[in-house]
Amino acid sequence: MAWQRFDGIPEFVLAAQLQSFTAAGLQLGVTSSAVGKGVSRLERRLGVKLLHRTTRRLTLTSEGETYLSSCLRVLEDLDDTEDGLATGQAEPRGQLRIALPGAFGRRHIAPALIALARQYAQLDLTITFGDRTVDMISEGIDLAVRIGDLKDDSELVARSLGEQHLVICASPDYLRRRGPVSTQAALLEHDCIVGWRRGARSTWLLRGPNGVLEEQEIRVRHELGDGEMMVQGVLDGCGLSQLPTWLVYEHLQSGRLVTVLDEFEGGGMPIHVIRPRTRYVQPKVRVVSDALVNLAKARPDVFLCAR
Helix, strand or coil: CHHHHHCCHHHHHHHHHHCCHHHHHHHHCCCHHHHHHHHHHHHHHHCCCCEEECCCCEEECHHHHHHHHHHHHHHHHHHHHHHHHHHCCCCCCEEEEEEECHHHHHHHHHHHHHHHHHHCCCEEEEEEECCCCCCHHHHCCCEEEEECCCCCCCCEEEEEEEEEEEEEEECHHHHHHHCCCCCHHHHHCCCEEECCCCCCCCEEEEECCCCCEEEEECCEEEECCCHHHHHHHHHCCCCEEEEEHHHHHHHHHHCCCEEECHHHCCCEEEEEEEEECCCCCCHHHHHHHHHHHHHHHHCHHHHCCCC
16 A cells, blocks of 8 residues: 555664664664664565664665665755645745755846845745756755756756847957848858857858758857856957846847847747646745746846847
8 A cells, every 4th residue: 555655764764864773773662673673574575675783883785775765855845845734834845955056046046035034034946056957856956946948847847937049249349340140151251159068060050041040160269168258358349249148138138249140040949937737836946836826927137138
């Protein structure tokens, strides 16, 4: 039966945390032998070894570390649900694990999350930044913001935040020195700044006369492995770069940068907030997800890429 899946979990969690069957037994009010037998039954059911036993202490196996992380997450979710039922409140509480894209997350998402945490005293944030696609289920991520097309994944729920557009921009000083960029072919004559990509062919996506996105060869002068440094390079007049509007919007507004080849502007990439599909959406997940949707509506310059 389904409830039997919980057999041995309390014993395992406490024994792993306290590194002792005896200490776990004292907290549970049973003997150390009963704790050990409970863990052994759990290991037989799972078909893996969770704990290394020695005469001095217990240590987790690699499988045990993974299983303990999942158990703690489930128990935390249960605690949050029971607290909400007991108080009749839906206030977000507990640890929320969020994965954000690097530069975009640091610049436009994280400040809003920090402000939200100040509003909710019992909401604890764990935020990671990076541009790889995380496995939300196996890595225990509650929410993620993702830029790009999403795979058809029945285990995830996505809410749209907007769209990212790419523009080719330069400083007015660079264009005065090097001349205008009036054709796509001119990108083979100008200095172009790109992100560092191992062995990748240097191209930019541009929209052709038929409206279809096509790869355009460019002449690369500088490869910079950081978006902020790419922007700085363009501001300093070192060349052209194709960058997302959320990264250069303020500089376009001030006139420190200008766009070129607007008629060939590349296509957009969707921005979503995603979460694992569950029957019960915890208050902390719902409140933060709603806050990000509201943030996107309030900042069309960032999330809808208006210029």
